[in-house]
Amino acid sequence: MNDPPPTTREQFTGRISRALGKAYAPGHVPHPPAVDDELARVCGDDGDLVSRFAERAAAVGVDVRRCTAGELCEALVDVVDELGIGSALLNTERLRQHRVLGDLLRGHGVELHEWRGDRAMAAGFAADAGITDAAGAIAESGSLVLATDGDHGRAGALAPPVHVAIVPASGVVADLLDWARALDADGGCAPPACRQLVTGPSKTADIEGVLVTGVHGPGRVVVLLIEDQ
Amino acid sequence: MNEQTAPVTHEGERVLFPPLPYDMRRRSDAAVKDDALRAAVEAATLTKDTARKATFAEAFGERYDALRGLAERIKQHTLDHLDYYLDQFIDHAEAAGATVHYAADAAEANRVCLGIAEREGVRACVKAKSMVTEEVRLLEALQAAGVETLETDLGEFILQLDGDAPSHIVTPMIHKDRASVGRAFERELGAAYTDEPDALTAIAREHLRDKYRRADMGVTGGNFLVAGSGSVVVCTNEGNGTFCASTPRVHVAVVGIEKLVPTFEHAAVLLKLLARSSTAQPLTVYTDILTGPKRRDEHDGPEQLHVVLVDNGRTELLADPVMRDTLRCIRCGACLNACPVYRTVGGHSYGAVYTGPIGALVTPMLKGLTNYPDLPQASSLCGACGEACPVNIDIPHLLVHLRNELNAQRVAGRAERRAFKLYAWVLKKPWRYRWASRLVRFVLRRRADDDGYVTRAPGPGKGWTETRDLPAPAKQSFRQWWKQNKRDEPQRHRDTEVN
Numbered sequence: 240m241n242d243p244p245p246t247t248r249e250q251f252t253g254r255i256s257r258a259l260g261k262a263y264a265p266g267h268v269p270h271p272p273a274v275d276d277e278l279a280r281v282c283g284d285d286g287d288l289v290s291r292f293a294e295r296a297a298a299v300g301v302d303v304r305r306c307t308a309g310e311l312c313e314a315l316v317d318v319v320d321e322l323g324i325g326s327a328l329l330n331t332e333r334l335r336q337h338r339v340l341g342d343l344l345r346g347h348g349v350e351l352h353e354w355r356g357d358r359a360m361a362a363g364f365a366a367d368a369g370i371t372d373a374a375g376a377i378a379e380s381g382s383l384v385l386a387t388d389g390d391h392g393r394a395g396a397l398a399p400p401v402h403v404a405i406v407p408a409s410g411v412v413a414d415l416l417d418w419a420r421a422l423d424a425d426g427g428c429a430p431p432a433c434r435q436l437v438t439g440p441s442k443t444a445d446i447e448g449v450l451v452t453g454v455h456g457p458g459r460v461v462v463l464l465i466e467d468q
Numbered sequence: 469m470n471e472q473t474a475p476v477t478h479e480g481e482r483v484l485f486p487p488l489p490y491d492m493r494r495r496s497d498a499a500v501k502d503d504a505l506r507a508a509v510e511a512a513t514l515t516k517d518t519a520r521k522a523t524f525a526e527a528f529g530e531r532y533d534a535l536r537g538l539a540e541r542i543k544q545h546t547l548d549h550l551d552y553y554l555d556q557f558i559d560h561a562e563a564a565g566a567t568v569h570y571a572a573d574a575a576e577a578n579r580v581c582l583g584i585a586e587r588e589g590v591r592a593c594v595k596a597k598s599m600v601t602e603e604v605r606l607l608e609a610l611q612a613a614g615v616e617t618l619e620t621d622l623g624e625f626i627l628q629l630d631g632d633a634p635s636h637i638v639t640p641m642i643h644k645d646r647a648s649v650g651r652a653f654e655r656e657l658g659a660a661y662t663d664e665p666d667a668l669t670a671i672a673r674e675h676l677r678d679k680y681r682r683a684d685m686g687v688t689g690g691n692f693l694v695a696g697s698g699s700v701v702v703c704t705n706e707g708n709g710t711f712c713a714s715t716p717r718v719h720v721a722v723v724g725i726e727k728l729v730p731t732f733e734h735a736a737v738l739l740k741l742l743a744r745s746s747t748a749q750p751l752t753v754y755t756d757i758l759t760g761p762k763r764r765d766e767h768d769g770p771e772q773l774h775v776v777l778v779d780n781g782r783t784e785l786l787a788d789p790v791m792r793d794t795l796r797c798i799r800c801g802a803c804l805n806a807c808p809v810y811r812t813v814g815g816h817s818y819g820a821v822y823t824g825p826i827g828a829l830v831t832p833m834l835k836g837l838t839n840y841p842d843l844p845q846a847s848s849l850c851g852a853c854g855e856a857c858p859v860n861i862d863i864p865h866l867l868v869h870l871r872n873e874l875n876a877q878r879v880a881g882r883a884e885r886r887a888f889k890l891y892a893w894v895l896k897k898p899w900r901y902r903w904a905s906r907l908v909r910f911v912l913r914r915r916a917d918d919d920g921y922v923t924r925a926p927g928p929g930k931g932w933t934e935t936r937d938l939p940a941p942a943k944q945s946f947r948q949w950w951k952q953n954k955r956d957e958p959q960r961h962r963d964t965e966v967n
Contacts, residue, residue, distance in 0.1 A: 246570040248568070252558075255783055258783045259548070264555050265549070265552055269545075271545050271734060274733050278531050278534050281750075299749070360681070380750035382751055382755075387766055388766065389765035389766060397710055416733065418736070430564065430699070430759045431763070432762050432769055433769060434756070436755040438750065438753050445622040446622070447508070447645060447665065448639075449665040454673055455673060455676065455708045456711075457707075
C-alpha cells in the first residue's frame with residue numbers, strides 16, 4: 240500500500256490561512272475578547288472562601304472535614320479507621336508534616352506503598368487509599384487543584400478507591416477565573432505535565448441515568464481542610 | 469469476547485455510517501413507534517434540560533445571555549485567527565516535549581495513529597470517549613491493524629461490547645436499558661446476570677482496571693487546546709480519560725482544530741459553560757490539563773504525548789461565511805436535550821456520529837448535503853436548540869440556510885410546479901381565496917374523526933398525515949369571525965360608557 244506523503248505543518252496551517260483569505264499566518268492578531276468579571280465570575284473573592292469551598296465541594300459529593308494543623312493527625316486517623324484503610328500511597332511531600340504523617344500511618348498499622356521509580360501506578364492499583372496534598376482548591380466549583388512534579392504523581396488521586404486530599408486553606412481561590420489567570424501569568428515557567436481539577440468523586444450516569452460513583456477513579460473523596468495553613 | 473464487532477442495526481447496515489444518500493425516514497418511522505425508546509430518551513433529555521436551566525439561573529442569573537455572548541466572541545475570535553493560534557499552540561506543545569501531527573482528513577488521522585502504534589510496538593490500546601475519533605473511525609482502523617482497542621467510557625464500553633452504537637454526544641447509551649447491559653455482561657464477560665447499575669458499574673470497573681494496566685497506548689480526544697501553553701484539556705466524569713492519559717506508555721490526543729482557545733482565562737469561560745450545559749455540573753469531575761509528556765523527575769505518566777490535529781473538512785467549513793459558526797460548537801449536547809425532534813426519534817435516526825440539531829448542521833457539512841438531505845428538515849424550528857446553545861450558534865437560522873441550499877440545488881417536479889401555480893392563482897383574488905378556504909374547510913371537517921382530528925388527508929395532503937394527525941379547521945374562518953366581531957366591538961364599548 241502506498242500512502243500519500245504526510246501533511247506537513249506548513250501545508251496544514253497554510254490551508255487554514257487560505258480558508259481565512261490570507262496568504263500566510265499573521266505575526267500578530269488583535270487582542271482576544273476581554274473576560275469581564277461582571278459576566279463570568281460566579282464566586283467573588285470577598286467573604287469566607289474556605290466555607291464556600293467546603294459547601295460547594297460537599298454539593299458535588301466530597302466529604303469535607305475542617306481541622307487545624309494541630310488536629311490533622313487526629314483527623315487522618317479518624318478517616319483511616321472509618322474507611323478501614325489498610326494500605327495507602329502517601330504523596331504529601333510538599334507538606335511540612337509529611338514525615339509525621341508517614342510515621343503516624345505506619346504506627347497505626349497502615350501499609351505504605353513505595354511509589355517512586357516506575358512503581359507509582361502499581362502502588363496506586365494496590366492501595367486502599369491515595370493520600371495526597373493538593374496544590375489548591377476552587378471555591379466556585381468545589382474543585383481540588385492537583386499538579387504533578389517529582390514529588391507528586393498521578394496515581395494517588397486516580398487509581399485507589401479512596402482519595403484523601405489535604406488542602407491548606409491558603410490555597411483556596413474564589414473562582415475558576417482566578418485559577419486560570421494565575422496559570423496565564425505563569426507563562427514564563429515550565430508548566431507541569433499534568434494539572435488536574437478534581438470536582439467530586441468519579442461519576443457516571445450512563446446506565447438509565449442512575450448516578451453511580453467510583454466507576455474508574457475513586458468513589459470516595461475526603462478533603463482534610465487545614466484552616467490555619 | 470466479541471470486541472471486533474462493528475456496530476450494526478437489525479437491518480444489517482452500520483448505524484453511524486449507513487449507505488449514502490441516507491434516508492432518515494427509514495429509521496425515524498420505526499423509532500417513533502418504539503415506545504420504550506421514546507420514553508427513555510424523553511425522560512433523560514427532559515431531566516437534563518431542566519437541570520441545565522436551573523444551574524445557569526443559579527450561577528449566572530440574568531447574566532447568562534451576556535455570558536453566552538462572551539463565549540461566542542471568544543470562539544469566533546479564535547476561529548477568525550485560527551492559523552495564528554494554531555502556530556502558537558504547536559510551538560508551545562513542541563517546546564513542552566509533545567509531538568504534533570497533522571491530519572488533513574480521516575484517513576490520515578488513522579494513518580498517523582497506526583504509525584505511532586506500529587513504531588511503538590503497541591498491542592493493546594485503551595480509548596476515552598471522543599467525538600472526533602468516532603468521526604474518523606479510529607477504533608475500527610486500530611482493530612483492523614491488530615491493535616486490541618477498548619472503549620473505556622462506561623457507556624461506550626457497553627455499546628462496544630454489545631455491538632451497538634452511541635446515540636448522544638454526551639450520554640452515548642441514552643437509548644439502552646439496564647437489562648440489555650446485564651445480558652451483554654453475562655454473554656461477553658461471563659458475569660452473573662444483574663441489572664443493578666451499581667453492580668454493573670463495578671463489573672466494568674474491575675474489567676477495565678486490568679486493561680488500563682496492560683495497555684501500551686491511550687487515546688483521548690481534547691475539549692480545548694490552549695494556544696498560550698500548548699496544553700490539551702480533557703474533561704471526563706468517570707476518570708477514564710485520566711487513566712488513558714496516565715497509565716499507558718504512549719498517549720495520543722486526537723483533536724479537531726476548532727478546539728483552540730487563546731489562553732487559560734478563555735478556556736475557563738468555556739469550561740464554566742461546558743459541564744453546566746451538559747449535565748448541570750459546575751465542572752466535569754476530571755478536568756485534565758496536559759502539557760507535554762511526563763517530565764524526567766516524575767514517577768508516572770506517559771513517556772510520549774502525541775497531539776494529532778485533525779482538519780477533515782473543517783477548513784472548508786471555515787471558508788463558508790455562514791456555516792462556519794458551527795465550528796464554535798463545544799459538544800455539550802444541550803441542543804440535543806432541548807430538541808423535541810431528537811427526543812422523539814432518538815440519535816440513531818440521524819444516521820451519523822453527530823446527532824440532534826447540531827448534527828443536522830455538522831453532518832451535511834462534513835459528509836455532503838445531498839448525502840443527508842433529510843437532516844436539515846428534521847426540526848420544527850421551534851428555536852429551543854438555539855436558546856440552549858452556550859456559544860450562541862443560531863441553529864434554527866442555519867437549518868433554514870441549509871434548507872435553502874437544498875432547494876436551490878433541487879429541480880422541482882412538475883406536480884409541485886403546478887401546485888404552486890394553482891396556489892398563486894388562488895391567492896391573487898380575495899374571492900378565490902375565500903372560496904378555496906371554504907372548500908378546504910368543508911372537506912377537512914367532513915373527514916375529521918370524533919376527536920376533531922384528520923388522520924388521513926385527501927390527495928397531496930396524504931403524506932403530511934402519514935406520521936401525524938391534522939386538527940380539523942374551525943367551523944368559522946378567521947375572516948368571518950373578524951367581520952362579526954369587528955361590528956360588535958364598538959357596540960360593546962358604547963354600552964360600557966353608558967353604564
